[in-house]
Amino acid sequence: MQDLRIGIIGVGVMGADHAERVVRRISGARLVAISDPDLPRATALAESLGEIRVIEDPLALVGDPSVDAVIIASPGFAHAEQLMACLENAKPVLCEKPLTMDTESSLRVVEAEHKLGRQLIQVGFMRRFDPEYAALKQLLDSGELGRTLLLHNVHRNKTVSASFRSEMIVRDSLVHEVDVARWLFDDEIARITVHAPKPTGLVAEGVLDPQFAVFEMASGAIADVEVFVNFQVGYEVRCEAVAEKGSATIGLGVDVLTRRGGQWGGVVPEDYRARFGTAYDIEVQRWVDATARGEIDGPTAWDGYAAAAVCTAGVQSLQEGRPVEVELARKSEVLG
């Protein structure tokens, strides 16, 4: 199967992350082109990542026949035009949020895609792909806890730049919980209240931070969200779903923490694949990368030999019921 040839529009922090991701960690895809108004930045990135073309005009990148699919990581105001170009060129596109800057232009994009008769656009609400959120969704959909009644969300950043205004807290931060609530409840938000409590003293005068929002879903369920973008401590995203027979929380760093049947707690992995699957992925990726450089980046044959010597002594200790000395060749004599 041919690798998917990807072009990325916008290589600021997010776009550059995506570029490195496609080159170094994604299987079945190849980065072929990038576009950014900051040409030196684009050129430097393209060179650091290998043979990547820089195409100055983002619409030209979309139309280029060497590009199979597009990632849009440009500023929000540019999205509408770039998305329309993707639709015109029938190119699948992964578009960072927001879809566009306002409701009307977003609706026009939806209508244009619908008219095309084929879905090409995916929006970058990446919470849905977080293993914890995905496990929470699966648990709620299983019905084990009964119907979901409430969501409590916390969304905290360490700090944001001084230019971050109160409205951006809604549009750039709260928007993630908007999607989370819609997705977890599988329902639309009918009414929203955003409270602006007494602001922290650690922001510019006039910035309303933290904010506290209440979503009333069409079905009558409720979600609340604290957004606090100058929390000082670090980045923290939590979600607790309260259902008829229990609750489940993610974002504590322990996967899904449930309260049900008189118990709080989590799941013990079934086997080594559940626990160490990522470790195996990393092991093999690093071995592949090191091998390409002609190097070893992991335990060596000596480590294998030393382990064998210890285990042999261990079996003897088990059989004889006493401490056993480990016999090991002198490393300097063997390896010179």
Add this chain to the structure above:
Amino acid sequence: MQDLRIGIIGVGVMGADHAERVVRRISGARLVAISDPDLPRATALAESLGEIRVIEDPLALVGDPSVDAVIIASPGFAHAEQLMACLENAKPVLCEKPLTMDTESSLRVVEAEHKLGRQLIQVGFMRRFDPEYAALKQLLDSGELGRTLLLHNVHRNKTVSASFRSEMIVRDSLVHEVDVARWLFDDEIARITVHAPKPTGLVAEGVLDPQFAVFEMASGAIADVEVFVNFQVGYEVRCEAVAEKGSATIGLGVDVLTRRGGQWGGVVPEDYRARFGTAYDIEVQRWVDATARGEIDGPTAWDGYAAAAVCTAGVQSLQEGRPVEVELARKSEVLG
């Protein structure tokens, strides 16, 4: 850069996992050949994964010019010969533990590689690549907690097959902690005691499970290990390192839990990349895979539009200090 062309010897549970890993999740590598005495199994796997050659003789796979590097996942008794073939063919090899079945043959492999003048062998002690173990190693090496004095290890499986004998607990399970102790202390094990306490009643007569081992390191530090391969609950691997100024534990599912400076606890991620980096990787990998199939596997343009409508109402609520109804086009009217 050319993809690394990989051949895998042995496609039982572990080898088949590696095969799928290389095909679906590893960047910069391609699976080109597999070998297994169970020919139908190898053929079925090769077909399910795309255009993979099946080479009956494992030594022929090692020697094949289309294979750049080898993963050995065959039974331990076959390792010595296959490793020697890799050395003769100058092929880099990732060999599942154990290196070989006994101390002497392991030493011969070490010597043969040393004679070659180039390191080609990496052993599959994949704990070193687990993000939690790696973070623990980094913390201990930083010296922040002073010198490491003790390691407490727990290694539990849910159950093992009835054929699992007492010695295998040492050779196949304890061996991981042997490597962990050597690696974390950067020291050899000088003496080992394996205690066989009263066995659980849930194993075959005569099997000594759990076992409890004490490692005395050359430097005088101590590591202890509980291995319990019929724990019934699930799979659990824990390691607590006790140092002069505090301790650090991994395997609790909360990364590194430290006790230092009068506090127990962990680290709040600095930013969204630390918290959601994996979610972005999954998002893009799934988008690439779905795009190759001509599908969407994530939030759609409608989701982007609905979020825009809610945020617009949210900004209005923030400005007016009251609940605001969300205006949304009727989905059925827009999407037909």
Add this chain to the structure above:
Amino acid sequence: MQDLRIGIIGVGVMGADHAERVVRRISGARLVAISDPDLPRATALAESLGEIRVIEDPLALVGDPSVDAVIIASPGFAHAEQLMACLENAKPVLCEKPLTMDTESSLRVVEAEHKLGRQLIQVGFMRRFDPEYAALKQLLDSGELGRTLLLHNVHRNKTVSASFRSEMIVRDSLVHEVDVARWLFDDEIARITVHAPKPTGLVAEGVLDPQFAVFEMASGAIADVEVFVNFQVGYEVRCEAVAEKGSATIGLGVDVLTRRGGQWGGVVPEDYRARFGTAYDIEVQRWVDATARGEIDGPTAWDGYAAAAVCTAGVQSLQEGRPVEVELARKSEVLG
């Protein structure tokens, strides 16, 4: 010093608990009288606890010269009259919440006490005495986390009786968080919104459970509260305070869990008194109780002897670097 002689009005669940508490666990006080409309219940309790008088008329109990102080645990509608009687008789009183059933009568009680020129009434908002809430209050008041901006509260009961109506969720459950918010913020609540989301299906038709309340404090801070009195799982009370430089949560069973300075976590006790103070209290109370019965209810002299024998062998092992057998007299020979 003379023991405080206490009379209790109302010996339902709460009053009977208080009666047993005063008799068995409180130092410096003695229960001398109880009063309850259910005379057989009062008589049975009085007999089970020792020499306690039953006084049928609660106002007579208040006026009785043998009663120094009163605990009111009668239904709320009776509080106003009984409190007024306590004021008239100048008797200190601990009154279970609510003070009275409505705002006006509560204000009259406040005014009557004020006119008396001496504070006699304490209200049973016992959250303030919970060690976790007390530690949270102390932390917030210390200013270490900066000013407090938000409180997130959760208040869940396993189930309540079918007669529990929607208003009672506000008056009997939410009232605790009303006091918690006033106390932690040291501020009055200026505005309240009580949301009634889609109710759980596990309550009688028409009962609004769970409820979700937002308190806007006079200073502009905000507290939110989930009250869910048919949560099915068990009893759960949590409070997270969000301040300018971090947050602190209680009710997780780990004392105060903080997030600050890039870390989440809690406090390691300074010494054995912080960790085992309660154990010592229980040890001595149970020893006193058993001694009064002429019994032993704890480790015996034999346990002391056996420990001495093991420690002696342990010191020998430490000195000689080898396992040492423990020499113990045969218990049956020594104790017959």
Add this chain to the structure above:
Amino acid sequence: MQDLRIGIIGVGVMGADHAERVVRRISGARLVAISDPDLPRATALAESLGEIRVIEDPLALVGDPSVDAVIIASPGFAHAEQLMACLENAKPVLCEKPLTMDTESSLRVVEAEHKLGRQLIQVGFMRRFDPEYAALKQLLDSGELGRTLLLHNVHRNKTVSASFRSEMIVRDSLVHEVDVARWLFDDEIARITVHAPKPTGLVAEGVLDPQFAVFEMASGAIADVEVFVNFQVGYEVRCEAVAEKGSATIGLGVDVLTRRGGQWGGVVPEDYRARFGTAYDIEVQRWVDATARGEIDGPTAWDGYAAAAVCTAGVQSLQEGRPVEVELARKSEVLG
């Protein structure tokens, strides 16, 4: 019922704690006499606690007819003689560990008590009264987890005085785990190994700290113990019991944390008594203490009134589906 009249021998740190405990927190007991070689210390303590006699000769205290029962908190070398005096005077005694300083004298005490035909001695192994250890014991004895196979213990102090020698780590610290292992397994320790790993650099030359002990029980079960008395971080005592069908850990600050049936976690309290029982005890004790001083030490009538006003507004908000302002009298007008 008459209060038990208690005499305490030795009022150093531990004895003074016991004295305050008996006076302030224990119901049904009264402290009547104390004895200590440091007469000024004893006198000062006696005066601070009320009308307590100081009896210079500890044996005279034991024999004094005003003393019903004795607590021994003197240095270990004095225990044997004082215990014998208690037996001669038929006085119940709670003796801090160790029973005596060596195995032989401990056995003589056991024999003397046995000859008397009545148990009078309780040893201060107070771990058995810690609610977490007690819950662990109950869980293990219930058989829910099958037979107990292993115990992992950790015992850490922040620091100890420079005079603390290696043997004292066994006799004064490890001794607690000796009793814990005997009690939890209900079995004697047959063999002990005390390992002295590389010591921490933060102790005096020659002190072996930490130490690591392995107990082999008569039944074949095993317990291991880390004792580290200069851990720097704080005081930490943990115990994990590993049984045939799961494990249970205490000392994490979350009561009993179990791993069983594929889950890790703890218990959600059944009701408010389980969660807030201690808060009620503290509330009433502090109310009694404050009332004796003619003071209020808790929520006032005003707090009760303010809560009533908020709840009334809350019920209105619930009924009308909108925010409601809270009407509160001006505090300064009401209370002057």
